[in-house]
Structures are given as structure tokens and as C-alpha cells.
Amino acid sequence: xxxxxxxxxxxxxxxxxxxxxxxxxxxxxxxxxxxxxxxxxxxxxxxxxxxxxxxxxxxxxxxxxxxxxxxxxxxxxxxxxxxxxxxxxxxxxxxxxxxxxxxxxxxxxxxxxxxxxxxxxxxxxxxxxxxxxxxxxxxxxxxxxxxxxxxxxxxxxxxxxxxxxxxxxxxxxxxxxxxxxxxxxxxxxxxxxxxxxxxxxxxxxxxxxxxxxxxxxxxxxxxxxxxxxxxxxxxxxxxxxxxxxxxxxxxxxxxxxxxxxxxxxxxxxxxxxxxxxxxxxxxxxxxxxxxxxxxxxxxxxxxxxxxxxxxxxxxxxxxxxxxxxxxxxxxxxxxxxxxxxxxxxxxxxxxxxxxxxxxxxxxxxxxxxxxxxxxxxxxxxxxxxxxxxxxxx
Amino acid sequence: xxxxxxxxxxxxxxxxxxxxxxxxxxxxxxxxxxxxxxxxxxxxxxxxxxxxxxxxxxxxxxxxxxxxxxxxxxxxxxxxxxxxxxxxxxxxxxxxxxxxxxxxxxxxxxxxxxxxxxxxxxxxxxxxxxxxxxxxxxxxxxxxxxxxxxxxxxxxxxxxxxxxxxxxxxxxxxxxxxxxxxxxxxxxxxxxxxxxxxxxxxxxxxxxxxxxxxxxxxxxxxxxxxxxxxx
Numbered sequence: 001x002x003x004x005x006x007x008x009x010x011x012x013x014x015x016x017x018x019x020x021x022x023x024x025x026x027x028x029x030x031x032x033x034x035x036x037x038x039x040x041x042x043x044x045x046x047x048x049x050x051x052x053x054x055x056x057x058x059x060x061x062x063x064x065x066x067x068x069x070x071x072x073x074x075x076x077x078x079x080x081x082x083x084x085x086x087x088x089x090x091x092x093x094x095x096x097x098x099x100x101x102x103x104x105x106x107x108x109x110x111x112x113x114x115x116x117x118x119x120x121x122x123x124x125x126x127x128x129x130x131x132x133x134x135x136x137x138x139x140x141x142x143x144x145x146x147x148x149x150x151x152x153x154x155x156x157x158x159x160x161x162x163x164x165x166x167x168x169x170x171x172x173x174x175x176x177x178x179x180x181x182x183x184x185x186x187x188x189x190x191x192x193x194x195x196x197x198x199x200x201x202x203x204x205x206x207x208x209x210x211x212x213x214x215x216x217x218x219x220x221x222x223x224x225x226x227x228x229x230x231x232x233x234x235x236x237x238x239x240x241x242x243x244x245x246x247x248x249x250x251x252x253x254x255x256x257x258x259x260x261x262x263x264x265x266x267x268x269x270x271x272x273x274x275x276x277x278x279x280x281x282x283x284x285x286x287x288x289x290x291x292x293x294x295x296x297x298x299x300x301x302x303x304x305x306x307x308x309x310x311x312x313x314x315x316x317x318x319x320x321x322x323x324x325x326x327x328x329x330x331x332x333x334x335x336x337x338x339x340x341x342x343x344x345x346x347x348x349x350x351x352x353x354x355x356x357x358x359x360x361x362x363x364x365x366x367x368x369x370x371x372x373x374x375x376x377x378x379x380x381x382x383x384x385x386x387x388x389x390x391x392x393x
Numbered sequence: 394x395x396x397x398x399x400x401x402x403x404x405x406x407x408x409x410x411x412x413x414x415x416x417x418x419x420x421x422x423x424x425x426x427x428x429x430x431x432x433x434x435x436x437x438x439x440x441x442x443x444x445x446x447x448x449x450x451x452x453x454x455x456x457x458x459x460x461x462x463x464x465x466x467x468x469x470x471x472x473x474x475x476x477x478x479x480x481x482x483x484x485x486x487x488x489x490x491x492x493x494x495x496x497x498x499x500x501x502x503x504x505x506x507x508x509x510x511x512x513x514x515x516x517x518x519x520x521x522x523x524x525x526x527x528x529x530x531x532x533x534x535x536x537x538x539x540x541x542x543x544x545x546x547x548x549x550x551x552x553x554x555x556x557x558x559x560x561x562x563x564x565x566x567x568x569x570x571x572x573x574x575x576x577x578x579x580x581x582x583x584x585x586x587x588x589x590x591x592x593x594x595x596x597x598x599x600x601x602x603x604x605x606x607x608x609x610x611x612x613x614x615x616x617x618x619x620x621x622x623x624x
Binding site: 001002005006009175265268269272302305306309310322324325327328329330331332333334337 | 398402403405406409413416424425428431477480484534541542545596597
């Protein structure tokens with residue numbers, strides 16, 4: 001509701017720029033691409049960076065091989081012939097170590113990261129940089145992320161969700177309350193790392209921790225909604241589960257690490273809205289899912305007792321259907337409101353990205369996430385309690 | 394960076410959210426009241442039907458049995474009311490209103506039972522009567538299973554009339570039934586089939602022959618009456 005009110009307040013100012021964006025001055029930028037066993041996607045990723053509409057002499061591309069065991073290093077070495085590309089190879093140490101290697105070698109005014117499974121739109125960087133030109137106090141700018149070339153319903157479900165994220169992030173950006181600066185092409189002023197230090201492991205969510213650290217230090221993060229980056233998303237339920245387990249676990253644990261910023265007026269909407277809303281969402285979703293699970297269990301148990309007592313007899317649940325038996329408890333209406341707000345968020349995400357809405361994707365999103373989300377939610381809470389860190393893949 | 398917090402917006406959002414929650418609660422109350430009114434309506438209808446049947450029965454000496462009609466409809470209505478009440482108890486909560494409806498329902502069942510007994514013996518209708526006592530005061534899984542057995546039998550034999558009574562119903566008429574059949578709360582579920590008391594869970598294999606036998610008894614009773622008539 002808070003986000004919706006924010007949207008209504010700002011709806012006239014959220015517009016996609018048409019045509020080329022021209023900057024008064026093109027500052028130097030380094031984009032670090034950390035790669036660990038990314039042979040399938042890395043070529044396209046680097047190619048998209050080379051095709052950016054940004055002066056070549058102002059853009060440095062660092063390709064950091066983090067001890068890959070596949071053909072990644074061979075592929076990225078082929079790009080070493082480009083004057084603005086530099087290839088690094090190091091022992092495997094995790095994404096944050098690869099990013100830090102990039103930072104150590106960075107001598108440009110701006111620095112960013114691009115995940116090796118993502119591809120940038122050719123106008124994305126210049127659009128992001130325009131935000132820095134517009135506002136001196138902006139310290140980081142994140143792009144809009146879309147799902148690249150979805151093929152199955154798991155990916156289409158995520159496509160709907162990523163549009164919702166575009167909307168949510170844009171609204172959070174408008175109220176200075178972004179809590180994550182995602183791996184696909186968030187650009188930072190170098191000053192951020194000079195003042196705050198390098199990336200940290202941060203429960204395998206270094207992109208969330210740096211955003212928390214920036215918010216704690218009153219650094220402004222913006223969302224450039226018309227700069228698009230396309231990312232490969234998990235194509236199976238198992239991989240999606242692992243990714244989300246890492247994200248939610250990261251959110252819970254980074255929030256615990258930064259609990260001091262909670263409900264502090266001096267940290268603004270980030271402290272008063274984003275993080276508390278995240279916590280409330282996890283609690284509310286856990287409660288709702290537990291309720292549904294208990295109901296489902298009771299239903300199955302009842303059916304088993306019935307089967308054991310009187311055997312099987314087919315009867316359609318809609319036979320002699322009487323509206324009297326429709327549940328009309330308040331929680332049902334609250335759930336309906338919540339679902340409507342999620343649908344509105346997805347639709348507004350499409351509107352911001354100026355894309356057509358596919359109701360089928362929304363349907364996939366609800367059907368897949370309502371079944372799988374409880375598992376990653378409860379697992380991440382459980383892992384936090386037993387202090388078990390989820391793996392990357 | 395200045396972290397300006399727009400308190401006015403927080404307040405507005407709070408008000409909107411509160412309104413939404415209150416509307417949800419209001420809607421829920423509205424539908425609950427509507428459902429209770431619907432239950433009351435069915436009860437009134439049954440009550441009227443019973444009164445009408447009683448009157449019809451009083452007039453029976455002057456009428457032939459074929460004029461006695463509408464009982465199966467009444468049975469359906471009682472069944473519907475029972476199912477809705479049960480649903481109401483678990484979904485609307487055991488409010489005073491729902492408990493009152495439950496008492497009224499028990500009373501209607503007793504009246505229907507007495508009337509139907511008289512009519513079936515006078516007119517020779519093939520009905521079997523089962524009085525079923527259960528409890529909701531404590532968790533009685535056997536009662537749930539007994540309920541399933543009875544529902545299944547009721548579906549199979551439309552002439553089977555099952556009257557169910559919650560042991561904890563605070564109503565003198567129900568208490569009288571409990572006293573007559575010596576029902577104890579430690580021996581629930583309990584069934585009364587043709588005046589015989591069966592305590593504990595009775596499975597379908599045991600209960601079905603009993604009920605079939607009851608139909609048989611009715612037939613015999615009818616034959617005896619016919620014979621008496623001839624003599």
C-alpha cells in the first residue's frame with residue numbers, strides 16, 4: 001500500500017526516455033565481471049558490454065575468472081585483445097573476492113559489476129550514468145532487470161516477478177529506501193568503496209550487504225527504471241529454490257547484522273519501511289503458509305480416516321454446490337487484498353518498463369511461488385536458527 | 394544525503410490499511426450474519442413443516458395415509474440444516490447465536506423423530522430410525538468416524554433417518570433423551586437403533602445389517618397391523 005501511494009504520488013514523473021541519452025561529460029567507468037564456471041553465458045555477456053553505447057576509452061571491462069573449472073577462462077582470454085578489456089585469473093574465493101580484485105585494480109571514477117549470466121541493453125550504461133550527472137549526491141544506481149529469453153513456466157513465472165521487482169525497486173528508489181544493489185550492472189561512485197571498504201562475503205549476498213552499508217552511511221541509491229539488463233534465471237524448481245534460499249537467508253542475516261539501523265528515523269524510509277516490511281512479509285507469509293499447510297493436512301487426514309472407515313465413494317465437491325459453504329472469514333478478504341496488490345504491482349512493473357502484460361505469466365507466478373516459496377522461506381529461517389549457510393548453487 | 398521521512402504519508406498509508414482491514418472484518422461479519430439468518434430461515438421453515446405435519450397427523454383419523462406427504466422433503470431440510478450448522482460451528486465459531494440454533498435444531502429433531510415414529514407405525518412407512526449421540530466438548534475421533542459411517546448409510550438408504558445429538562447440548566429435552574437411553578459421556582459415540590443402545594464406534598459392517606433388520610421389523614409390524622385390520 002505504501003508503494004502504491006508512492007506510485008500515485010510520482011506517476012507523472014516516471015517516464016521512459018525515448019531516443020539517445022546524451023551526457024554533458026562521459027565519466028570513466030569500470031565494469032567487473034566475476035566468472036565462475038560460466039562458459040555457457042560469458043561470451044554473450046562480454047559481447048553485450050562491448051556493444052554498449054558508451055565511449056570505449058571511458059569504459060574498462062575487467063573479466064575476473066574466479067578459479068573456474070570449465071572453459072570460462074579460455075573464452076574470456078579471447079577478449080583480451082580489446083584495449084579496454086583486462087582479464088584476471090585467481091583461485092576460487094567467492095564472488096566478493098572477484099569483485100574486490102576488480103576494485104583493487106580500478107582507477108576510474110565509477111565502478112560496477114555485471115553478473116556473468118546477464119546481458120546489458122546497449123543504452124543501459126549511459127542512462128544509468130545520467131542519474132549521477134543529474135544528482136551529485138547519488139552514490140549508486142541500479143538498473144531494471146528482466147528475465148532473458150524465458151523458455152519454461154518456471155522462467156515465465158520469474159518474468160512476472162521481475163516486473164514486480166522493477167516496480168518495487170523504482171518506488172523504493174524514489175523514497176531512498178533500496179536495500180539491494182543487484183549484481184547485474186549496479187554502478188557505484190568509487191568513493192563508496194573508498195569510504196566504506198570493499199565487498200564482504202555477507203552470507204553470500206554481498207550485493208545486499210553493500211546496500212545496507214551504504215544506507216547506514218546515508219549514501220543515496222537510485223533505480224534507473226529505463227536502463228535494462230537481461231539476466232538468466234533458474235530454469236528448474238530446485239535451482240530457483242537454492243537461489244531464493246540464499247536471498248532470503250541473506251536478507252534475514254544481513255538484517256540481523258545491521259539490526260541497529262532498524263526503526264531509526266535518521267536512516268529514513270530504509271529503516272522505517274523497507275527492512276520492517278521485509279520482516280513483516282516473511283512473518284506474514286510464514287503464518288499464512290502454515291495455516292494453509294495445517295488446513296491441507298487436516299483435509300488429507302480427514303480423507304484418510306474416511307477411506308479407512310467407509311471406503312472410497314466418488315462424490316464431486318461441486319455437486320449441489322451451495323454458496324453458504326464459501327468461507328467468509330476476514331483472513332480470506334485480507335488474502336484477496338494481498339493478492340490484488342501483488343497483481344497491481346506486477347501490472348505496474350510492466351507499465352514502468354512499457355511492456356505488455358501477460359496474465360498467463362502472472363498465473364504461473366502465483367501457482368509456482370505459492371507451492372515452492374514456503375519451502376525456501378522455512379528453510380532459510382531454519383538455516384538461520386541452526387547457522388547453516390546455503391550454497392551458491 | 395538527507396533522509397526525509399514523510400510522516401504524513403505514513404499516516405495516510407496507515408489509515409488506508411486500517412480501512413482495508415476494517416472492511417475485511419466488516420464483510421466477514423456481514424456474511425456471517427447473513428448465514429445465521431439463512432439458518433434461522435431454514436429452522437422456521439422446518440418448524441412450520443413440523444407444526445403442519447402434527448396438525449395433519451391429528452387429523453389422520455379422518456384422513457387416509459396417502460394424504461400424508463412432504464416428509465421426505467422435511468428430512469432433506471433437516472439434513473441440510475444439520476450440515477450447515479456443523480459447518481457454522483467450525484467456521485463461524487461457537488457463538489451464542491450458533492449455540493442457540495444448535496439447541497433449536499436438537500429440539501426440531503426430537504419432534505420430527507416422535508412424529509415420524511407415529512406416522513410410520515400408523516401408515517406403515519418403511520423408515521429406520523437411528524439416534525446418534527456424540528460429543529464436541531472433547532476431541533472424539535471415534536465420533537467423527539461414526540458420523541462418516543452414518544452419512545454413508547444415509548446416502549445408501551434414503552429411508553434411514555438419523556437424528557444426531559451433541560451430548561453437551563444444554564437443553565432439557567436432550568437431557569431427557571440422554572436419561573431415557575442411559576447415555577454416558579464416557580461411552581461416546583452411542584447409537585440407539587430400534588430402542589437398543591450401542592456404545593462405542595460401530596463400523597459399517599455391523600451397523601448395516603442392524604439397519605436392514607430394522608426395515609424388516611417395520612415390514613413385519615406393518616403386516617401385523619394389516620392382519621389386525623382384517624381380523
